[in-house]
Amino acid sequence: MAALGANLAIAVSKFVAFAFSGSSSMLAEGVHSLADSGNQFLLLVGGKKAQRAATPQHPFGYGRERYIYAFLVSIVLFSVGGMFAIYEGYEKISHPHEVEHWYWPVGVLLFAIIAEGFSFRTAIKESNALRGGLSWAQFVRRAKAPELPVVLLEDFGALIGLVLALLGVGLALLTGNGVWDGIGTVCIGVLLVLIALVLAAETKSLLLGEAAGADVVQQIETAMVDGDTVTRVIHMRTLHLGPEELLVAAKIAVRHDNTATEIATAIDAAEARIRAAVPIARVIYLEPDIYSETEAARGADPEATPGGPTPHPAPGH
Structure with missing residues (x-):
């Protein structure tokens, strides 16, 4: 919301400056x-749509809507922001003219x-509450909620773009050559294209489905x-259904002499412990099995091995 308010006010002022x-x-x-x-409006729409309850057609909910709208943001930034700026800069370099009423743009x-x-x-303040000991680059790469990384990159790019625009206008005024204004515009466009590619x-990666972090x-x-x-x-396999929704599917080893009742009770208790430790673990499927050294030697997921046993759901879980 802070970014939306700031950008709307800035957009109006920039168009007024361009007109003069x-x-x-x-x-x-x-x-x-x-x-x-x-872009900020798209992120708000995506966040609202992601809150819809699960349906029979979408049993795991709509959490990934936030990722779809974040991807749309990268497309808008690339096309409307970056490519338009590059085109406009090229036109200004090809047909330069002096900057008039310099005090408006400055x-x-x-x-x-x-x-x-x-x-x-x-x-930055909102991100610091979430990133812990991660560097800024790591935070942008690992964050499961797309809104903060998008706003961070947009604002960072906007500040650099403003400095480039100030340099372009300043050099155009000092030299009397409008080509510098065009060069500044092209630099802004290239910057926006690079940021859009990083966001995309x-x-x-989030749209394809990311697992939980190693610590989780x-x-x-x-x-x-x-x-x-x-x-x-x-x-075990984990998958983010959304920024605050995690699917956990695991095969767990139980004792060979446990009764069905004891196993069912143990699974219920394990699910409760998981949700207490990781509250975003909303969907949990646990399959009991007898641990086998031979099966373990096949790898982390024996069911993915050709010729391995056919996957089957755990009864009642």
């Missing part, structure tokens, strides 16, 4: 801010830097084994 000055950097930056505003750029700085500061790569997997395994009825985890 004719600066192509201002036009490119105005379109950039307008695209960013649309004043708007300074205002925009302050507004984007506010938005960027808000995104990250959201594509370790917490689940620790909670699952009680050392009494559940003696070990034979193999």
Whole structure:
């Protein structure tokens, strides 16, 4: 919401500055801010749609809608922001003209830097509460919720773009050559294209389906084994159904002399321990089995081995 408010105000001011000055950097930056505003709106829509309850047709819910809308953001940023800026910069380099009423673009750029700085500061504050000891690059790569990484990259790119626009306008004013304004515009476009490609790569990975992080997997395994009825985890798979929804499927080893009632009770207890340790583990499927050294030697997932046993669901779980 902070980013949306800031970008709408900045977009209006940039278009006003373009109307008075004719600066192509201002036009490119105005379109950039307008695209960013649309992107924040898409993220809000995706977040709202992801809250819908599961249906028979979509039994695991709509959590991945957030990833779809985040991917749309990368497309908008690439096409509307990046490619338009590159085209506009090329036109300005081919047909340069002096920047008029220089105080408009300079004043708007300074205002925009302050507004984007506010938005960027808000995104940093919200991200610091989640990233722990991760570096910023690691946080962007590993975050399962797409909104904060998208806003962080957008605001970071916007601040750099504003500096480039300021340099382009400044050099055009100092030299009297409008080509510098066009060069600044092309640089803004290239920057936006690069950010869009990074966003597309990250959201594509989330759309394909990412497992839980290594630390979360370790917490689940620790909670699952009680050392009494559940003696070990034979193999396990996790999948993010959404940023706050995790599917856990595992084959667990139980003692050969346990009764069906004891095994069912042990599975219920294991599920409760997992949810207590990792609250986002919403969907859990545990299949009991007798641990076999031969089966373990085949690898982490014996059922994926050609000729291995046919997968089958655990009764009642």
